[in-house]
Amino acid sequence: MDARVSPCYFNHPQRVFLVTPDEDLLQLLEGLWWPGCMEFTLFSRAADALEQLFAQPPDLLLTDQRLPDMTGAQLANLVKGENVYRQLPVILCLDHEDMEYPWDWNEVEVDDFLFRPFFPAEARDRINLTLLRALRALDANPLSKLPGNTSILQRTQDLVDRSEAFALGYVDLDHFKSFNDKYGFSRGDEVLMMTARLIVNTVRDIVRDKRELSFVGHVGGDDFVFIVSEPRAEAVCLRIIEAFDGLVRGFYDQEDRKRGGIVSTDRQGNVQHFPFMAVSIAVVLNPSGKLRHAGEAASIAAALKKKAKESPESSYVIDQRRA
Amino acid sequence: MQEDLKTLVKGQVLAVKDLPTLPGVLDEVTKLVQDPDSSTEQISKAISRDQVLSAKVLKMVNSPVYGFPGRISSIQHALVLLGFNVIRGIIISTSVFDIMQAAMKGLWQHSLGCATACGIIARRVGIEEPEEFAVAGLLHDLGKVVAIVQLPELTGRINEAIQDKDLSYYEAERHIMGFGHDRINAWLGRHWRLPANLREAMARHHRPETAQHYPEITAAVHIGDFLSRAFEFGNSGDDQISYLSPKAVNVLKLRMADLERIMDELAESYLDIADLTF
Incomplete structure (x- = not known):
């Protein structure tokens, strides 16, 4: 040899x-x-x-x-x-x-x-x-130690190059900014660490076979990515949402927990109410290898994300376009 | 002299490394974590019946390594965040009490009994996260377990005092050491970075009127402890009837009729869980 x-x-x-x-x-x-x-x-x-x-x-x-x-x-x-x-x-x-x-x-x-x-x-x-x-x-992302942008791009591009079917989920948090503004960045980091851990374990729990496609990355801030096989995507979304919604209240102080969110006053003196943070997930699919470039996935996700964000509660949107 | 003893005891308590449990639940959880088909819900349900396993899981998930100390007070949430590998590690590294097991069964059963009562109270009162109340009930006597492991000599003297002087466990602890397991709970809760609501309930369940930030959960544990004793479900170390604080009942806005309904429901639950092995 x-x-x-x-x-x-x-x-x-x-x-x-x-x-x-x-x-x-x-x-x-x-x-x-x-x-x-x-x-x-x-x-x-x-x-x-x-x-x-x-x-x-x-x-x-x-x-x-x-x-x-x-x-x-x-x-x-x-x-x-x-x-x-x-x-x-x-x-x-x-x-x-x-x-x-x-x-x-x-x-x-x-x-x-x-x-x-x-x-x-x-x-x-x-x-x-x-x-x-x-x-x-x-x-590695300095906070979560999850693979960062370079790895995410590389991983996606590899799959695209091989015309492999996959589901790429973009996860981000609604109302994270208002939380950060009120509680400070170190409390914000706690939420990001929790979210990272939650996505990793959910994906690992659903995809138990080590040979099956599974990847979790941290783009930065409150943006995360997971890659699983197409039939797994919906289960991952549902489980992430269920767990996140149950967990997130514990990260607010008692008064806000009871109040159901954050009340703050902006610079114009308007009182604003922000509900508990929620997750939005946009899932891009690659059936029969229609994607030609990793960047395409990102732009489709951006459009889907808008749809997911329309709901104030945690929600997910899966790309319905077929090749 | 008293202060010296307290410092010494605190050091010994916080040095606890191996907190053993009883074989019953441990065996069951071991089987579950080895089975690739078992779910997080099944495992968390099983762990929620054992005060030592629950305490270990919460200690782990609230450690600074994970980046959100003091935030997680539910076993189900803890499992989602820790993942199977870490849970497996905790289970493998947990040993079993080899002696005095018979005496300990009562304490485990009492803790589960208190947890069950707390859960029922929380749901009856309309608390959003009843599982946290149940966890607080489960852990309310953890200080006793740690004392048995770390302070065998003092524990022996406490048990003698209970017999000879006809004291309650709590009175005997204060008679021998100058403080009770509620104080040990406070040390552990802080050292292990448990969430503030669990800490307050664990540290103040004997004096619920002194609760500052979380009067409801503290009151629930106080009442749960009382009910579990009144039903003689398990044994918390003595056979005295504990004092029921009227203020605790008021904090939760419970009327006599509510208490009766809680007791009815509790009696049924106790029948269901009575044959669980420890």
């Missing part, structure tokens, strides 16, 4: 900057992946790499600690010190004598290290893992 990593391991070829005076290292690494999986660019000095690092940051920086013009640790800090490059994963190559004393990883901002003599299989898997770890961390 070929121990090289296949090109479809990652979604697109990974660009790796290799900064080392050791040319053998490049050869060793290149043999570990199938062609088309990784694109290595070799720099023998840090100074040569810097401009390109800033202008077109790669997916991974692999740097030797021993460089002619600075240390690898200094190079890492130089790049990762800037907020826009903080997400760039860096692996530091060390020699045995570098490992004599404990490193202060608080000071040296790298993500992993390798040390000589290199054991090819270890190098291969550490690099793969570092890349995937960075991808996951990059796209």
Whole structure:
């Protein structure tokens, strides 16, 4: 069996900057992946790499600690010190004598290290893992830790490309803003965390077979997405609505619970009444693969959402258009 | 001296790691979580009959990890938010009392009896979420369970005092420790970040007139405790009749006729649940 990593391991070829005076290292690494999986660019000095690092940051920086013009640790800090490059994963190559004393990883901002003599299989898997770890961390919603926009788009596009039937549900909350305005954002976050958990468990409870299609993502704010097979969509909607309506009252203070919502006065002095928060769900279907692009799903959902929002109570609308 | 004891006891109480339960409900829930066809409703119904499992589930869902501490007071809601895997974890890590089981059965039955009464009262009064009242009733003597586990020596002395001095459990606790299980409930409720309504009911069910924010649920637990004792459903540690606060009855606007109807309904419910195994 070929121990090289296949090109479809990652979604697109990974660009790796290799900064080392050791040319053998490049050869060793290149043999570990199938062609088309990784694109290595070799720099023998840090100074040569810097401009390109800033202008077109790669997916991974692999740097030797021993460089002619600075240390690898200094190079890492130089790049990762800037907020826009903080997400760039860096692996530091060390020699045995570098490992004599404990490193202060608080000071040296790298993500992993390798040390000589290199054991090819270890190098291969550490690099793969570092890349995937960075991808996951990059796209997770900071609050709910659910996959974010990049993953949602990718997932949808994959299904569209394969002309697979699926149901894509867009979930959002009605009157969330009035709740946030009255109770503050940390109380708002509580509701978002609850909603995330609720969608995840509902989908997991309905789709018990791990091989069946199921995905939950967090677009941001009070917008969530789930993907299930078409026949599951309605059950998921009904269960989310039932659970949310039962749970949401507990997030209001006692007076508002008794009053049935929030009463507030706007800047013009008008008294407004906002009922309890509710969920609106718009479900886009892809029967016989009619969608051509993930973006199409979003615009159909936006139109459906208007319909779902017409009702002040929790409601769902499933796309009725057939191909 | 008294204050030192209180600090010491509080430390021991809050250090509780393993809160065991009785095998009956645990076995049933274990079977349910292993069955891929069982529903959340079935599991939550079963867990709602066991004070320790219910307390563990609520402690978990209200922990800061989930991001909404102090918000969830219903078992059904907790299960939806925790999910099967976490529930399975809680069940697997719950052990069973090995000794004194017979003595404990009464306490479990009394707690379930109080929960049942609270649910009936809540529905009769027209409360929007009667399940929260039932949960508060179920947990009202949790402090006793924790004391049995964490303070075996003091518990022994309390039981002696009940026998020798003909005291109620509550009086004996205060005689021996200077405070009762209502105080232990308050510590646990705060430490575990349980919702404020459950905390107040747990901490003030012996003195419902001192309830500040949630007088109704506190009054319901007080009456539920009284009724469950009056019917001698289970045993809460002594065989005294507890005091019924007239104010608690007034808070819920209950008239004599309402109480009679509640008692009729309760008598029937008790017949239904009497043969449940613990």
